[in-house]
Amino acid sequence: MRPADLISDKLLEPLGEGALAFFAYIGGSGMLLFKTFLGLFTLPWGRWLACMVMPWRWKELAADRRWNLIADQMSKVGVDSFPLVFLTALFTGMVLALQSAYQLQKMSAENYIGSLVALSMTRELGPVLTALVVTGRVGAAITAELGTMRVTEQIDALETLGVDSVNYLAVPRMAALLIMLPVLVIYADMVGILGGYIVGVYKLGITSSMYMNMTWDPLRIKDVLTGLFKAAVFATIITGIACHEGFETQGGAEGVGRSTTLSVVISFILIITADCFFTALFYFVFP
């Protein structure tokens, strides 16, 4: 074999194939995301909101098939995640208080523990930890469910019955997580602060009023809002990747396992990367 052939066979060809697969992945998930958001915006949100504020129209809402799909997912991905998020946030808040006490006590600055816990939770740990926990719980479940539907031809069956699979499967999940992840993040923020409070007040001897003052004092509405913005981005990542992996599943039970693993791994990486990017953006560009 000539050296030129060697280079083209062993180096360029795999490189090209890898690059093609990479761009096919980006293109595929991008198209799915585009279709999902298109479907999301064509839903009758105005009418649903009107129904929600008028109790005598609740029956109409309860009979709406599209709304029921979303409500069902909101319960599955959101409400059922509360216990897990509670535990994660509570212990993170407690650990945060203890670890900062270890440092701050050396400078007799224990009073700042409250501020440190509040800011770390709302700006960073609340959104990121919640997103990671939800990826493991919800992202994996979505991929496994859609993947199984794909390999048992249920998605094909949907299409043959004249129903758009993206509108029927991806859109409700995206809507549900876009609504519920920010709610979960606010909940995590509060529980985390509670965890810090328990350690700070009952273990480290800071007075309750002092701790609460130090919690609320440095906290700006912007800190919470950037956290919620991140939550929306993470929700898009989790559902987008989970649905794409589910739809693209091939090859029976093994394929479902493989795409579920991939879904969680890719979501984790993208969440951490996006978090770093947006933190930097908020720090340098919109201080």
Added chain:
Amino acid sequence: MIELINLYKEFGKHPVLRGVNLTIRDGETMVIIGRSGCGKSVLLKHMIGLMKPDEGQVIVDGEEVSRASGETLRRLRLKFGMLFQGAALFDSLTVGENVAFSLREHTPMEEPEIQARIVECLGYVGLSGIEHLKPAELSGGMRKRVGLARALAIKPRVILYDEPTTGVDPIGADAINRLILRLHDRLKVTGVVVTHDMVSATKIADRIAMLHEGRILQVGTVEEIRSTSNPVVRQFILGVSENEEGK
């Protein structure tokens, strides 16, 4: 009428369809036979637009399925009902909800009408009174019949059957064959059946087409296929493997 014109389809570098030409007339039952993995199911999926051909056309009643998308494709698909190999029932829904799925999605029918239609369709496939069960509680043969009831609910003009008798015991298979015959005789629906079960094929077919190496090798009535002189078709309908043929 369904016309397949010069269809080509490759998966990766593996060609599956290599110039398929076939016309299916209104009201007939066309059985497509061929070895496992020769692309029969792929052919069926092209007819309903689940797969797009690399080249060629699929034309249903003068409209091209292979180029259609969005609303047009959805409208065209409602002419079809499809029975999948593994039934492909939605396992999160009950049997009744499965059967009523397309009615609830596409028709303004009121709940009592829908319930009546569920009972009618399940009665048709001989499974009355199982509306409340989940697909996981049914046997393979029952699932297939529920799949058929789901396909029938919207009164399609064409039904595509992907291996309707595979994985069903002989008596169950016979029940499914009778069902297909009844749909053909009474409701005058066009049937396209993909199978490698020759007993079933000879029982239900108006015409049989043999798919071999990506092309239609021969099309004819049951008698014509039985008395064929084509060695490949003969080998398939007699069910002899290469080795025995060589002896």
